Amino acid sequence: MKINPVYRQESRVSARSFRLPLIILSCNSLLALVALLDMYSMVTQVKATAEIQYSSFLSLYIFGAAIEFAMLLLIVPALTAGSISGERERQTLNLLLTTRMTPADIVLGKLMSCLSTVFLLVVSSFPILALVFVYGGVTGKDIVLLLISFGSTALLAGSMGICCSSVFKRTTIATAVSYCALAVLVLGTLALRRFTASFQVQESGGAGQGTTWMLLVNPAVSFLAAIKGQLSNVRRITVLEMWTGNAPAGLLARWWLGISTAVQTALSALCLWIAVRRVNPRRRRLWRG
Amino acid sequence: MVTINGLKKMYGRAAALDGLDMHVREGALYGFVGPNGAGKTTTIKILTGLLLPDEGKVEIQGEDALADPAGMVDKIGYVPDFFGVYDNLKVSEYMELFASCYGLTGLTARKRSMELLGQVGLDEKTDYYVDGLSRGMKQRLCLARALIHDPLILIMDEPTSGLDPRTRYEFKEILKDLREQEKTVVISSHLLSELSEICTDIGIVEQGRMVLEGTMNHILNQINVQSPLRISVYQGRDQALNILRSHPYVETVTIRHNDIMLNFTGDREDEAALLQQLMDAGVRLCGFMRERGNLESVFIQITSHEEEGRVLIHEN
Incomplete structure (x- = not known):
């Protein structure tokens, strides 16, 4: 099987560098610390009340998954924002482009390298999340749904990072813009949804649903939808739901995770298309101005 | 071998190339000279497929290079005016990376890499990190990298700029070897004394146009x-x-x-x-x-x- 040369080179370099073990160590240490503290508080509670609340173990799962999700949002742009701009800074991009490698090969090689790191991170953290299996309540299907959410989030954040890296020549600027774009996607859409909903409430006197569709691009809402489907009786989800507003009714609500994953994958494809175009030195302008 | 006709390229309102014509014979060591901003690098970028011209024709071995850029990559080796190396790779890994970019893998890639590293005098540095190489060694590594797929034409943009006289001499000797192997080499440089020693043909470009072109003897007579x-x-x-x-x-x-x-x-x-x-x-x-x-x-x-x-x- 022919392996993408850029992916192979990136994997070799990242396996050799200190960065990958450091990322895995720090992420898993944080997760383990949170899990241990959560278990400690549960044990203390049991000692005080002599009553075991099994829902507490599920909250450990949610908390762990939420922390892992947040870490994905923080780590992926850092991994990808320097991918193309770094090649430009090292002046190796033109060398790759004069070989048989196409711009798409280069961009996909970079993305695959980032997704491999994310995969390694998620797999290595599974033993901590698997603590909840000891007490039950989470099925294999739930884990698959969580993985889909993580996968689409990593794909979207990675594609946005690569897109910024191809648009901006300097890595520092590309990194800053990647984080800003992701913040707009996660926090901006939530804020806009609440803002427009509050107007609609004033006008109609009821709950506003008109702009809920814009949350389909928000990976945080997709993650909440994945978790909510599994643990709808957990109080923390209801608290988080206050940010998103009431769940949209009808078909959209029933298939939220599937639809949002499809929308985010389409958005990722758009970002990758822009990146491929920007990397291609022989591109023709779409329009002349 | 390489024929360029009426090549034009504008950067905004400034014309980098203004109807450039160029003819490189097969097996020639072609010195491409001109003052800064004359259009040398733009021409080289168009030849290597890194830039599209606004007008003009580029033919390599009689084939339209602009219509089929993917078909040209196997024919051209490119040495830019910068090193373009991955510091965190070893010399052998760097060569194998570019070999795999041209579809060469496994033993074939390793054999070809070793052969070329020997040719440029880096066969004892295969396990060194590229970071640890001197400037001259990096440039020789770049030359070996450009030859990994055995191209018909080698295009070099200011390859000896910033090198000390000793390394320049070594580089010149490697170019003479390439000439003996009947490779067509296009070399852009400001070091005219060096070019006149090794080149068989010369083209002088000025303000995006070819002002003088021909064999070395023809030019020297003029x-x-x-x-x-x-x-x-x-x-x-x-x-x-x-x-x-x-x-x-x-x-x-x-x-x-x-x-x-x-x-x-x-x-x-x-x-x-x-x-x-x-x-x-x-x-x-x-x-x-x-x-x-x-x-x-x-x-x-x-x-x-x-x-x-x-x-x-x-x-x-």
């Missing part, structure tokens, strides 16, 4: 005609200057110490007639000869933009 005429006057300098100023073939007159330097456009017969005219006027001469020309002098002559007409310049 240089001899265009070199300044040095006249050493023993007695009667003012009289000589009066004759020279009014002479139809004299473009510029420069007085350098006791000698008069002329830009004289006439041929050898006109030179003889001028000498006779000066002697008939009673000017006593102790020297009358063409300066020995070189590539540098023709480059300066072509790329300098002196005002036309007869001028008298005193250089003391």
Whole structure:
């Protein structure tokens, strides 16, 4: 099987560098610390009340998954924002482009390298999340749904990072813009949804649903939808739901995770298309101005 | 081998190439020279598929290179004016990376890498990190990298800039080896003395146009005609200057110490007639000869933009 040369080179370099073990160590240490503290508080509670609340173990799962999700949002742009701009800074991009490698090969090689790191991170953290299996309540299907959410989030954040890296020549600027774009996607859409909903409430006197569709691009809402489907009786989800507003009714609500994953994958494809175009030195302008 | 016709490229309103024509023979070591901003790098980028021209045709081995850029990558090896190396890779890994970019893998790639590293004198550095190599070694590694897929044409953009004389000499020897292997090499450089030593053909580009192109012998013959005429006057300098100023073939007159330097456009017969005219006027001469020309002098002559007409310049 022919392996993408850029992916192979990136994997070799990242396996050799200190960065990958450091990322895995720090992420898993944080997760383990949170899990241990959560278990400690549960044990203390049991000692005080002599009553075991099994829902507490599920909250450990949610908390762990939420922390892992947040870490994905923080780590992926850092991994990808320097991918193309770094090649430009090292002046190796033109060398790759004069070989048989196409711009798409280069961009996909970079993305695959980032997704491999994310995969390694998620797999290595599974033993901590698997603590909840000891007490039950989470099925294999739930884990698959969580993985889909993580996968689409990593794909979207990675594609946005690569897109910024191809648009901006300097890595520092590309990194800053990647984080800003992701913040707009996660926090901006939530804020806009609440803002427009509050107007609609004033006008109609009821709950506003008109702009809920814009949350389909928000990976945080997709993650909440994945978790909510599994643990709808957990109080923390209801608290988080206050940010998103009431769940949209009808078909959209029933298939939220599937639809949002499809929308985010389409958005990722758009970002990758822009990146491929920007990397291609022989591109023709779409329009002349 | 390579034919370029009417190549035009604009950057905004500035024309980088303004109808450039270029012809590189098969097996030639073609020196591509011109002042900064003349359009050398733009031409090289178009040849290597890194840039699209606005107008013009590029043919490599009779095939339209602009219509089929993917088909050209196997034919061209490119050495840019920067190193372009991954510091965190070993020399052998760097070579294997680019081998795999051309579809060479496994033993074939390793064998080819070792062969080329031996050719550029880096066979003992295969396990070194690229970061630890000297500037000259990095440049030689770049050359080996550009040859990994055994291209027909090697295009080099200022490959010896910033290298010390010893490394430049070594690089020149490698180029001579390539010439013996009958590879077609296009090399852009400012080091004209070096180019004139190794190149078989020369093209001088100025303001996006080819102003002089041909074999080295052809160019050097032209240089001899265009070199300044040095006249050493023993007695009667003012009289000589009066004759020279009014002479139809004299473009510029420069007085350098006791000698008069002329830009004289006439041929050898006109030179003889001028000498006779000066002697008939009673000017006593102790020297009358063409300066020995070189590539540098023709480059300066072509790329300098002196005002036309007869001028008298005193250089003391």
